[in-house]
Amino acid sequence: MPRRGSGSQRKKRPSEDETKSQHTEGSLTEISKGAVGKLLRRANKGGTSKKKTTVEFEPVQNGTQVVEPIVPQKTSEVEHCSRNSIGKDSADEKCGHVSIDEGCIDKKEELDDSDWEDGTVAMDDHPMTIELNVTPDSSVKKQIRRASAEDKELAELVHKVHLLCLLARGRLIDRACDDPLIQASLLSLLPAHLLQLSNVTKLTSKSLCPLISWFHENFHAKNCTNGEKSPHFALASALELREGSPEEIAALSVALFRALNLTARFVSILDVSSLKPGQSFKPMASGSSKGIFGTSTPMVSKQKLDFKSPKKSLSYEREKLCESSLGHSRKSKKRTAPSEMDQSKDPSVPENLNHSVTNSQTSEAQDNLESHITDKSHKLKRKGDLEFEMQMEMALSVTAVGCSKSKVGSGENTDSSNSSCPLKRIKRVIVEESSTSPQLISTAVGSMKVGSPLYWAEVYCSEENLTGKWVHMDAVNLIIDGEDKVEAMVAACKTSLRYVVAFAGHGAKDVTRRYCMKWYKIASQRVNSTWWESVLAPLRNLESGATGGVVHSRTNQISATEANMNDSFVPTRSSIEDVELETRALTEPLPTNQQAYKNHSLYVIEKWLTKYQILHPKGPVLGFCSGHPVYPRTCVQTVMTKERWLREGLQVKPNEHPAKELKRSIKPQKVQDFEADDYDCTTDSKENIKLYGKWQLEPLNLPHAVNGIVPKNERGQVDVWSEKCLPPGTVHLRFRSAYSVAKRLEIDSAPAMVGFEFKNGRAHPVYNGIVVCAEFKDILLEAFAEEDEREKAEEKKRDETEALRRWYQLLSSIVTRQRLNNRYNNSLTPEVSNDVHCVNDKVSNATIFGSSDKSQTPRHHQIDKCDTDLDVSVSIPVKDHEHVFLKEYESFDKETSLLTKRCQCGFSVQVEEL
């Protein structure tokens, strides 16, 4: 019986393949395309198995399905993506279901196994007809593909990069808000009575009401940006047109506040891609903002990323926008077509979409879209999928309409999308801007929520809250001091606010706490706080510097009193806010559902404690949740076994009872010989794991080493997890062969176990050196040094002997050869000599002059020489004579360092001393 996991493990393969293909792509462009493609696919796949199967499986009503060969697509990157993943997946799916008959669901495991082996069938050139008799339900139950570690890593990387991008964008917008020209223009538009606000010393949020109202009446948020350009231009044109994206409008409000010498920040929700893999990225701004291709999702389209190039003319940019949007809609259609968008089960969607989009440019995309949608109109789908699909469709259509420059169309879209709000409160707020003209598309996106508030301003009101306070000012939605409403509005748009960042003075500060009442809900969706704080640290300084007092280089305009006041707040404004945010963090209301306590940073209920956790002290009770007492998280203590604490250099105090006991449920295999009741007894009494808390501990008090004997554990060793674990009076010596040295000197020692290595399904202790009593340390080190020296000397000697042996061998062969030549082939001698030259041509440390009875001239043989110590008498046999080099015939030339050894027969060997 195969394990359940085996099937799902197989399912990992496509992602592995994708990754490989990405890694093997050379260029950065390809990699980034791959990453974006992957992200989109991830978004399209969605989180669940059901979705995946329903996405890619194509049931046909009559039970017969023609599987077309997958044709390479025209766009290269699309081809890259779709062939690698979607195409493959779908091929896989098709094959996987080929032979599933009704009622044969049990066989699916086996079929899974054949999935991948047969996966290439659909790639075949020949179309094939496959008889299918499948109920859609049968495909719904399998293929849970969990996110792997790699997926998680990727998602986190994308999340981080996205955060950085959005931070950077926020800073750009903030900088644009400082533009003197824009500020001056805004002031020039302002009615005279509102201008007096700049002289108000005691600012309250109420005093700003008329200003906000005026601004809201005169500046309207619309669905599209004013083309792709730098924030400065965007703001300028929004100012000119008196309308712009919510981002631009919010930024203009900030600029206006700053123009009036108010301390203001541009605040933005950073709507980043999910930190967790497998969750489709649903930008919040799809309603009143810019749709899915808006700037809140800069990763969607790479062309969109060019929006900051200020040099391009507006018309060119418009043109480009069209192209890119259209191109993108094609692309995204192709990428998403086989998956997310295909699963529409609502036939009204394509119709509506078709009606609403009349632009000829988009006809191709629409056709394809329609065909895809109608093809697969019978699948089960979750609500979230449907919504995402609608968002996508609306984004497509909006983009297309934007391209056609048909302002009517885009206006209608804006209004219609704004008109549908689930929350009545929000509806009331927004009802003025939405002209409530339900167009065709509005029914398609009827369930769409209104765009979430993404951008607003914060103004520092010195007269609020005794100490002064940052006040939320949403000019787009005409909400003043509505920080508690933001969360609900965002929640109504199906997204949580994870990062709210305030920008000022080219810096930024995370003010999420001000707007988030249910931190526990977003905590897990935020990036590792250490990383985030390190990113924000420099920006925070800039921000606090700017909002502290010396604001926006207009101090000369500030009246003396105000300047003084500002100055007095310089060091404290930021810290007061910090305290405020911190207070919010520590006074979060108790959640009402139990699960919220699972990883809550402040509160805990006993139910969610882990095996090694305990409440100590058990109180105070802060409240109750479904009958469970709620305790502060600070009461949670970690408990561990004695052995574990030992590693920390701590031991349990005497007479302490275990704070917690766990029943051991594992491996009674060794005691199987015991009788059953015996065995039960042992489990009851001995097998419990006894755990102790920190308060039951004292510093480790190991037995002292006495009389040179190392205290050892029951295994005759010392566990050296750290220096703290060493018995007093002992040292840990790590040098090589320490054990043998100690043994030789008969010094008591114990192997030092430093950890475990898990190998072959078993834990193996890892040893490193020995533990000995401290008094032997020096002796041992000395002995080791001696030993080491001796070993080295021995080694040297070994080498020398070996060298000699080789020398002897070499010389013997030379001489033998020489003799043979002399005897049988006198004429060839020079060549032979040359031969020898060649063979030994490397280093000329030694020269041998061989002169035997028949040879007239001495021959030079250059040979390798490893050693100089040739004072042992080397005997080289020549003919009937064995050379004997006697000491008395040696001569040594100090200048050339040549030692010449001679035999009585006249043969000589010259050796160079090194």
Added chain:
DNA sequence: CTGCAAGACGATGCTTTGAGGGGG
């Protein structure tokens, strides 16, 4: 329809202390 609780299940991480045979 929504939210909650409980359960199911995959992924992951922690667990953690040979034995026998052959050759020198």
Added chain:
DNA sequence: CCCCCCTCTTTGCATCGTCTTGCA
């Protein structure tokens, strides 16, 4: 006979996170 080295083999449970299901 002793000692050293090599080679077997590749856990399994607890926890976490996520998803499903059922209920209010």
